Amino acid sequence: MSNVAYDYIECYIRSLIEEHKDVLKELEDYAKENSVPIVQKEVAKFLELMISIKKPLKILELGTAIGYSAILMSISSGKKSLITTVERDNNMVEIAKDNIEKYKFMDCIQVVEGDCLEVLKNTKEQYDFIFMDAGKGHYNQFLPYCLKLLDKDGIIVADNVLFRGMVAWDKLVVKRKITIVKRMREYLSNISDNNKFVTSIIPMGDGIAVTVRRN
Template sequence: MIKELFTLSNITLPFVEEYIRGILPSNEGLFREMELYADENHVPIVHKEVGVLLQVITKSTRAKKVLEVGTAIAYSTLLFCEAMGDNGHITTIERNAKRICLARENIKKANKTNNVHLLEGDATEILKSLEGKYDLIFLDGAKGHYKDFLNDCINLLNPGGLLISDNILYKGMVATDDLVVRRQRTIVNRMREYLQYICNHSQLDTSIIPIGDGLAISYKK
C-alpha cells in the first residue's frame, strides 16, 4: 500500500485528517502521477480534502470561468477543469520556469489545452493586465503577497463570485506564535494581516475553514 502523499498539518487533529483522507476515494491516472511527482519532488499541491472541496464548490456554483494564481504543475488547474466540464475555462498564472514546462505537459496529457490559458510571469503585474470577469478566483501563489493581489482580484471577480485563498493558516503558525518558525515570521505576519483585511472588507463575506492548510472562502457582495 502506497503511503499517504499529503503530510499532516497542525490545522486539525492528526487522527481526524487521517480519517478524512482515508475515506475519500483515491485518484487514478494523471492525477495520481502528479501526486507522486509532487511528493517525490517537494512540489506543493492542494491537499486531498481541499481538492475535493474545490471541485464541489465549482460544481455547485456552476462556475465556468476561473482564475488561478499559482499553477505549479497544474494539479489544481486540472481539478477545476474536470469540475467545470468541457465548457469551462481557466486562466492560470505561474512564474517558475521548470513548473511551467511540467504544467504544460500535464495540461496536454489531460487534453485540456483548449480549456487552459497559462500565463507566465509575476502575478502582481499580470493581474493588472487582465480583462473580463471571473466566477471564481483561486489564490495559491506566493503566500506573503496575497494582500498585494487582493484589489485586482476583487475587481476581476463577478458579483456573487468566490475568492478562495489556500494555505491561509500556514501549518498552524498563523493561529499561534507557539508554532512560528523564525524564518517564516514575515509570511505569517503578512498572512495574519491579509486575513484581518478580508474578514472586514466591505465588499466581501469571508469564512475561514480549518481544512488542509487552511482555506478562506470570500463571497463578493
C-alpha cells in the same frame, strides 16, 4: 500533522476520500516523487465541491505548479470552465504545459508565465471564481486586483491561509516565517470585514478562506 487540524481528524477525513485514478493519480504520484507541493487531498475534494456548486464559466488560478489543481478544476467542471492559471517559475510552466497537452486540456486551460501581481495588474478579463495558491506573503497585494476582476457574485478561495498553524498561534511561528505570518493575518483581517465581505475560514489542509462580496 499540519498544526491546522488534529492529525487523527486529518487521517479520518482523508480515509473517506476515494483515491483518484488516471490523470490526477499520475500527477499526484509525480508531485510526491519530485517533492512538488500541490493541494492536499481534502483541499482537492473541497475545490471539486466548490466548482460543482458554483459552476464557474471562467476561473483564474494564481499558482500553477505542475497544473494539478487546474486540471482538477477542469475535470470537476466537465471541461466547461475556461481556466487561466498564472505561474512565474519557468520550469513549472513547462511541466504544466506538457501535462495540459499530454492529458488534452489545451482547449480549457491556459498557462500564463509571469509574476502574479504583474499579471493581475494587466488583466482586464472578468472571472467568477478565483483560486489563490501562490506567493503566500502577497495575498493582501493580490486582493484589490482580484476584486476588480471578480464578477459581482464571484468567489475567491485562498489556500494555505493558516500556514501550518502559525497564523493562528504565535507559539508555532518560526522566526524566518514571521513576515509571511504577519501578511497572512493582515489578509484574513481584511477579508473578515463584515461590511464588505462574507468570509469563512476553514481549518482544512493548511487552512482555506472562502470569500464573497456582501450584497
